[in-house]
Amino acid sequence: MLGLIASIPYWAQSLLRVLGGIVAVLLPAGTIVYVFLFKMMSFMQSRLGPMEAGPFGSLQLFAEVGKWLQKEDLYPERADRFIFKIAPLIVLSSTFLLVAVVPFGPDAWFTDFEAGVFYALAVSSVSVLGILIAGWSSANKYSLLGGLRAAGQLIAYELPMVLAVIGVVIQAGTMNLQQIVVAQNAGSIFGWDGLGNPYILTQFVGFIIFMIAVQAELTQTPFDMPIAESELVSGYMTEYSGFRFLIFFIGEFATAGVFALIASILFLGGWGVPFAWFGWTSIDSVDNWMNVVGPLIMFTKMMLLVFVIMWVRFSYPRFREDQLQRFAWKVLIPLSLVNIMATSVLKVAF
Amino acid sequence: MTMLGDRQQLAYIASQAADARVNVELETEGMTLNIGPQHPATHGTLRIIARLDGEQVLWAEPSCGYMHRGYEKLTEVRTFPQVTALINRIDWLGSFANEVPFILAAEQLMGIEAPPRAQWIRTILFELSRIANVSLFLGDLGVQLGAITPVFFAFRDREYVLNLIEGATGGRFHPNFDRIGGLKDDLPAGWIDETRAVMRKMRKFCDEIEGLLFGNEIFEARTRGIGVIPRDVALQYGLSGANLRGSGVDWDLRRDQKLPMAWDKIDWKVWTHPDGDSYARCWIRLQEVRESTFIVEKLLDSLPSGPVMAKVPRIIKVPEGEAWVATENPLGEMGYYVVSKGELGPFRVKIRSASFNNISIVPWLLKGVYVPDIITILASLYFILGDIDR
Numbered sequence: 052m053l054g055l056i057a058s059i060p061y062w063a064q065s066l067l068r069v070l071g072g073i074v075a076v077l078l079p080a081g082t083i084v085y086v087f088l089f090k091m092m093s094f095m096q097s098r099l100g101p102m103e104a105g106p107f108g109s110l111q112l113f114a115e116v117g118k119w120l121q122k123e124d125l126y127p128e129r130a131d132r133f134i135f136k137i138a139p140l141i142v143l144s145s146t147f148l149l150v151a152v153v154p155f156g157p158d159a160w161f162t163d164f165e166a167g168v169f170y171a172l173a174v175s176s177v178s179v180l181g182i183l184i185a186g187w188s189s190a191n192k193y194s195l196l197g198g199l200r201a202a203g204q205l206i207a208y209e210l211p212m213v214l215a216v217i218g219v220v221i222q223a224g225t226m227n228l229q230q231i232v233v234a235q236n237a238g239s240i241f242g243w244d245g246l247g248n249p250y251i252l253t254q255f256v257g258f259i260i261f262m263i264a265v266q267a268e269l270t271q272t273p274f275d276m277p278i279a280e281s282e283l284v285s286g287y288m289t290e291y292s293g294f295r296f297l298i299f300f301i302g303e304f305a306t307a308g309v310f311a312l313i314a315s316i317l318f319l320g321g322w323g324v325p326f327a328w329f330g331w332t333s334i335d336s337v338d339n340w341m342n343v344v345g346p347l348i349m350f351t352k353m354m355l356l357v358f359v360i361m362w363v364r365f366s367y368p369r370f371r372e373d374q375l376q377r378f379a380w381k382v383l384i385p386l387s388l389v390n391i392m393a394t395s396v397l398k399v400a401f
Numbered sequence: 402m403t404m405l406g407d408r409q410q411l412a413y414i415a416s417q418a419a420d421a422r423v424n425v426e427l428e429t430e431g432m433t434l435n436i437g438p439q440h441p442a443t444h445g446t447l448r449i450i451a452r453l454d455g456e457q458v459l460w461a462e463p464s465c466g467y468m469h470r471g472y473e474k475l476t477e478v479r480t481f482p483q484v485t486a487l488i489n490r491i492d493w494l495g496s497f498a499n500e501v502p503f504i505l506a507a508e509q510l511m512g513i514e515a516p517p518r519a520q521w522i523r524t525i526l527f528e529l530s531r532i533a534n535v536s537l538f539l540g541d542l543g544v545q546l547g548a549i550t551p552v553f554f555a556f557r558d559r560e561y562v563l564n565l566i567e568g569a570t571g572g573r574f575h576p577n578f579d580r581i582g583g584l585k586d587d588l589p590a591g592w593i594d595e596t597r598a599v600m601r602k603m604r605k606f607c608d609e610i611e612g613l614l615f616g617n618e619i620f621e622a623r624t625r626g627i628g629v630i631p632r633d634v635a636l637q638y639g640l641s642g643a644n645l646r647g648s649g650v651d652w653d654l655r656r657d658q659k660l661p662m663a664w665d666k667i668d669w670k671v672w673t674h675p676d677g678d679s680y681a682r683c684w685i686r687l688q689e690v691r692e693s694t695f696i697v698e699k700l701l702d703s704l705p706s707g708p709v710m711a712k713v714p715r716i717i718k719v720p721e722g723e724a725w726v727a728t729e730n731p732l733g734e735m736g737y738y739v740v741s742k743g744e745l746g747p748f749r750v751k752i753r754s755a756s757f758n759n760i761s762i763v764p765w766l767l768k769g770v771y772v773p774d775i776i777t778i779l780a781s782l783y784f785i786l787g788d789i790d791r
Contacts, residue, residue, distance in 0.1 A: 096553035192434050196456065196772065272547050273619050281442050281545045282776045368619050369547030371773045372456060 068161045075150050075161075079308030079353060080301050084112055086354070087361040088304070095365050119300075122293035129190035130290065138188065139291065139298035141181030146305045148174040153312050154229045156322050156345030157337040167228035168220055171313055172213050175268065178306065179205040182277065185299075186287035197286020200372055201277035204267060207379040208274075212264035214387035218257040218394040219250050219317045228316050233334050236323035247325035251318040253397075256390045258318045260383055265310045266360060267375070269303065273367040274375055307357055315352035322349045409629060413769035416457060431459060434772075438467045442545055442776045445786030447760070451767065451775065458775065461767035463760050468790040476750040481507050481581060481717050484747065488737075489575040491754055492788040495534035495731040497526045497566065500579040503750075505660060506726040506739040507581050510719045514661045519583035519709040524663040525596075525700050526569060526578070527728075528693045532603055533562040534731035535690050538783050539610045542683055545780035546623055551613050558606040561599045568592055581717055583710035593701050600694040607691045615684065624680035628766050628778035631677055638762040641755050642733025643689060644782060647682035649675040654729035662728075667699040679781035686783070718745060732756050732788055752791055756784035 059067075089111060093100030101108030126135050152167040154160040164170055179202055186198015220226055223234040238248030251258050267274040277286045288299050315321060322345030323337075331337050370378070437448035446467035452459040472491065476484050488503055489496040501523060508514060515523065540555020563573045569588055570576035578585050614620050630640070635648040645652055653671040655664040672688040674681035721743040727736025733755025742748040759782050766778055 092549075096550050097557055098553060192432060200456075272549075275547060276773065279547065279773070281547065282773055284441060365550050366613070367548055368543060368614070368617060368623060369773075370619055371623060371771060373771065374622055 072147060072150055072161055075153070075155070076146055076305045076309065077301070079312075079350070079357075080305035081112055082354070083304045083308055083357050083361075085109060087357060091358070091361060092365050116297060119297040120294050124295065125290075125292050127190050127290050131188040131190075134184050134188040135290075136295070138181045138185035139295045139302065141184070142178045143298050143302040143305070145174055145177035145181065146302055146309055148177065149306070149309045150312070152228055153309065153316065153349075154232060154322060155349055156342035157334055158339075159322075159342045159345060160229060163229055164227070166226045168216055168226040168231070168317075171228070172209070172216065175306075175310075176205065176209055178302070182287050185291070186277075189287065189290040191290050193283045193285075194287050194289045197277045197279070197283045197289070200283075201270060201287060203372065204270070204274065204277060204375060207376050208264045208267035208383075211260050211379060211383035211387050212268065214384065214391060215254075215257040215260040215264065216317060218254045218387075218390050221391070221394050221398055222250060222253060228313075228321075229334070232316055232321035232323050233326075235320040237326045237331075237333070239327075244327035245325060247320055247323070247327070249318065249320040254318060254390070254394070256386065257394075258314070260387050260390070261314055261317070262356070262359065263383065265307075265314065266363060267379070269307050269310065269360070271307070271360060271364040273363070273369045275364075275369050276372050276375065279369065307360060308353055311353040311356035311360070312349060314356050315349060319352050319356075321352075322346065324348070409769065416769055417459075436775065437464075442779055443786070444541075444784070447779075447784070447786055447789065449763070449767075449775070449779075451772075453772065456772045458767050458770050458772070461764055461775070463763045465757075465760070465786075465789045468786050470787075470791065472791045473750055473752055476747055478746065480745040481719055481747065484750070485579055486575070486577045488752070489577055490787060491752065491791055492534070492730065492732055492735070492756070492785050493574060494537055494785060495530040496574055497530040497570070497576050497578065498534075498728070498730045499735065500577070501527055501662075502726045502728045502730075502735055503737045503739070504579045504581055505662075505728070506724040506737050507717075507719055508661070509724045509726060510722050510739065510741055511581065511713075511717075512720075513582055513711050513713060515583045516708050516711055517663075517705045518587075518707045519711075520661055521663045521700055521704050522569075522584055522588060522709065523579065525697050525704075526566065526576070527662070528697050528700075529562055529566055529596075531731045532690055532693050532697075533559050533566065535686050535693075536562070536603065536606060538686055539607075539614070539683075539690070542780050543614055545776050546614075546620060548614065548617075548620075551610055554606065554609060554613075558603060561602055565592070565596055565599055568595070580710065580713075582713035583708070587709050593704070596701060597698060600698055603694050604691060607687060607694075611687060615687065621680065623773075623777055624683060624781065625676075625678055627679045627774050628770070628781060629676070629678045630762065630766065634762070634765070635677065638765070639758045640733070640762060641758065642729065642731075643682055643685040644733065644759050646671070646673045647685045648677035649673055654727060654734055658727075660726070660728065663700055664696070666703065667696065669696050669699070679777050682781045682783070716745070718743060719747070727753065730755060732783065732785060733759055735788075754788045754791055756786075756788035757791075760784050760789060 089100045101111035104110040104114045126132055149171055151161045152164050152171055182201040183198050186194045223231045235249050236247040240248055270277050279286055291299060431452050431454045434451045434453050436451060437443040438446040448464040449461055450464060451461040472487055475487055485500045488499045491499050536559050537555050540552035543551035566576060567573045569592055570578035630648045632648050632650055635645050651671060651673050656671055669692055672685050674685050719741040721741055723740045725736060725738045727734050735755050736753040738751040739747050740749040767775055
């Protein structure tokens, strides 16, 4: 596999990676929208969901995309047009940047970046910028409120997310996402290596904090005050229509997918199976077929995590802005600091 | 002013002072936010003008009348039997309950009384429209607070009750079934067993909503202590219905006045809650739906036999006089002051609808709250636009 990649010219490698990145962002996003937003939500609410377009409505998303693309590209009269137009692209680009460091198999990665965790957490906050300028440039009071709420909320939840990940970094001893996967699958629990050592067992508190922070980063209920249909009428997205709204919409679910991928890498062992099953010892001895099975394993884990995210989304009411800030600063951040401390002590002790 | 009111007022004054200081330093200016007339939280076309400082409301003023349909004037050019078709549409979710007080007022002027079976069936249909109305409120409450699932359960289960109303009256939303002197028809065959089954279903729906919303910590955090109406303020603003009982006033017209209806023939409980906050108002409504299902079952047990129509002349002329009859409708006290000059139609009708008085407290209640709490408070006050604007 490595030989195959190395034998083709650099431009072709880059093209393959870009295409792969687009697939890795859009395929999960489409699947999440259909399986969870259209179908699971409908079943939870005792209805069928889309049934007409394709078998069991599976082509509904294509119909929706077609509808959005046909719509006129509207903008408010007093909007700052340039800023208004690029805001959704900034939000979506943060998702594409994020997927660049996600490894899908021993050789199936886009970039093998040493400070992968650091990079992922850094680019995930770029979307805040897009949301803030979308709210500001819309020249709408509801959008402004939504954008400011989003900024406050995303900054508040960035911190517990970073702190929750630090526990994993301490335990793995590396910031490279690929090596974090290897460390989990090659590890053992008190000498028993039948399950590897997925960090969800040792970093359970970190996992919970990370998932809560992801929920807030994605502005999903119960943290959806920036959108809040019933009070702010979709907040910063109020004035968007047509394909710009589509980009926001895809961005929301694609980011959900990518965050779930990162969570599965950090806590659930990523693409790997426990190395002891096949007698592998390091990443170099992993068989090539893992490059095909790895993405499937990742996809399964992603769907599981997104299921939890959506399950919470469809059943909870939303917090108020001040309650959310209090929850972040008074509960999550102290808890994650304690978690880091305990992890460090145990790391030294073992 | 009780302690809670004092605390709210003090918090408001303190926040005003703090904001004034900040405004002097930063020279920030407030923002006027128009909530409505087209806004998902206003159930129609209520407009609330709110002056905001950041997310805090400095003052708010409801502006109604966007859907005024002039029913009081329209009744003057209708005959008495025709009026029920109009007033059905005042509170469009509990429409049968709107007919009853008007018909009772007309009967009072004519000095007739409906036969017992008609009184019983009237009361049953009245309670059914309460269940249909308030169960939708319980689902809608979730939507206002961001939980999108309960409203679908509410629409699903309300359908059973609407089917019952349709089965008995022929109309799902606007039955127009009440006649002066009784009812249009008797109950259809099999209706009573069906009703018992549906009442059990509605109790299950109440349990479901209680588990889904009322047991949720976020729901409690969003509603407890939000929009507190102390007892005496509630009385001063003339609130009625669950909004008043949520403030601890034990007042229910179904029990407290003598009407030719069947409520006083059976045992049932009036629920009150001492807190006066949004949670209390919502909780009261949940209990009332449950209580209504028991009322309907008990009335079905004791349903008398006999005619459903008293002897009334073919052409109804109501003798000269004035009458005021109010009943405890799903939204609160709804009354009609009917003035007759002995003609075919009423000379003047004054409609006292519950929502109009209930939202009069909004400016007092919204001072100093945050923008998300506007929605909570409006949802918990529970108004219907047709009932405000008439």
